[in-house]
Amino acid sequence: MATLFDPLKVGDIEVANRIAMAPLTRNRSPQAVPKPMTATYYAQRATAGLLVTEGTAISHQAQGYADVPGLYKPEAIEGWKAVTKAVHEAGGKIVTQLWHVGAISHSSLQPNGGQPVSPSGVPAKSKTYIINPDGTGAFVETSEPRALELSEIPGLIEDYRKAARAAIEAGFDGVEIHAANGYLLQQFMSSESNRRTDAYGGSVENRLRLTLEVVEAIVKEIGGGRTGIRLSPVTPANNNADADPQASYNLLAEKLAAHNLAFIHVIEGATGGPRDQQMGGKPFDWAGFKAAYRNAGGKGAWIANNGYSRDLAIEAVESGKADMVAFGKAFIANPDLVRRLKENAPLNQGDQSTFYGGGEKGYTDYPTLD
Numbered sequence: 001m002a003t004l005f006d007p008l009k010v011g012d013i014e015v016a017n018r019i020a021m022a023p024l025t026r027n028r029s030p031q032a033v034p035k036p037m038t039a040t041y042y043a044q045r046a047t048a049g050l051l052v053t054e055g056t057a058i059s060h061q062a063q064g065y066a067d068v069p070g071l072y073k074p075e076a077i078e079g080w081k082a083v084t085k086a087v088h089e090a091g092g093k094i095v096t097q098l099w100h101v102g103a104i105s106h107s108s109l110q111p112n113g114g115q116p117v118s119p120s121g122v123p124a125k126s127k128t129y130i131i132n133p134d135g136t137g138a139f140v141e142t143s144e145p146r147a148l149e150l151s152e153i154p155g156l157i158e159d160y161r162k163a164a165r166a167a168i169e170a171g172f173d174g175v176e177i178h179a180a181n182g183y184l185l186q187q188f189m190s191s192e193s194n195r196r197t198d199a200y201g202g203s204v205e206n207r208l209r210l211t212l213e214v215v216e217a218i219v220k221e222i223g224g225g226r227t228g229i230r231l232s233p234v235t236p237a238n239n240n241a242d243a244d245p246q247a248s249y250n251l252l253a254e255k256l257a258a259h260n261l262a263f264i265h266v267i268e269g270a271t272g273g274p275r276d277q278q279m280g281g282k283p284f285d286w287a288g289f290k291a292a293y294r295n296a297g298g299k300g301a302w303i304a305n306n307g308y309s310r311d312l313a314i315e316a317v318e319s320g321k322a323d324m325v326a327f328g329k330a331f332i333a334n335p336d337l338v339r340r341l342k343e344n345a346p347l348n349q350g351d352q353s354t355f356y357g358g359g360e361k362g363y364t365d366y367p368t369l370d
């Protein structure tokens with residue numbers, strides 16, 4: 001029986017334990033370029049079995065918030081090389097999360113001040129964070145999106161492929177495809193935000209098509225053993241909604257099984273909220289979702305996330321419900337979280353006022369155990 005502290009092979013990636021650091025947006029990469037302090041931040045947390053970086057934009061169009069990093073500029077790739085070098089020197093493993101926000105953006109962040117893109121131009125009615133011309137930050141309504149033309153889809157998939165190649169060039173051990181939290185790929189999978197009448201809309205198969213074509217392109221470019229995906233079947237984040245998430249995600253799981261992915265990273269419930277969140281009028285069957293993947297031949301590590309305590313994480317791995325458990329906010333305030341979980345030591349509490357934006361305060365200055 002495996003425990004939370006045993007090693008594991010996650011695709012091609014050998015990890016020292018079953019604890020992952022979940023992606024955490026920190027808004028500390030002006031012009032989409034990671035700073036030297038970002039290398040310090042991730043290296044401090046390198047005892048995690050697997051680090052997943054904050055969402056990292058695959059293109060300028062993919063940017064949705066101020067000061068989030070990207071992988072579409074040479075200087076950003078150089079910034080990430082310092083991060084992966086520091087993490088590897090500290091004995092860690094790290095993948096980057098490839099992110100396209102779709103409608104969750106603001107025109108001031110878009111190329112030429114244009115509209116954010118989406119499946120069908122349905123307003124997200126969400127909020128994002130921008131930097132005003134006077135340098136002050138502000139949460140603002142997301143801008144009215146436009147529907148992607150069918151002719152734009154191949155270029156979008158190419159942006160994912162290029163970003164995956166850039167990630168390997170930057171020294172990452174692999175990538176996580178961000179298909180969760182109401183961003184572009186989930187916007188396409190959603191029966192509410194996707195009203196297309198072409199091959200990318202309507203039936204569940206059509207709504208899953210873009211996500212699966214992105215998976216296929218990235219696996220072809222860097223290999224399934226270095227590719228994972230993050231999913232959030234019932235999250236209401238960014239007004240995500242679906243009439244029957246169990247049907248959509250069980251079918252997705254079956255289709256993902258064919259791609260020999262390294263891992264499936266699942267947000268159970270509402271992101272950062274209730275684990276028993278329902279959508280479509282019934283509870284989500286998490287065990288059934290995993291079984292759909294395994295029964296179709298899926299061998300990727302199953303990484304469970306969202307509100308896990310130490311005891312719940314230990315039980316999830318020892319029972320076989322999950323292969324790994326990802327912790328988010330706990331890693332912000334506890335660089336040595338793995339040791340604290342192993343020793344059942346008290347955890348530092350994070351300072352919410354420094355979660356998003358700023359410098360070293362609340363980023364690289366949290367204390368470790370003596």
Ligand SMILES: C=C(C(=O)O)c1ccccc1
Binds near residue numbers: 024055180237271
């Ligand atoms: C990338 C994010 C996600 O996946 O929810 C995110 C973005 C902004 C703030 C917090 C989280």
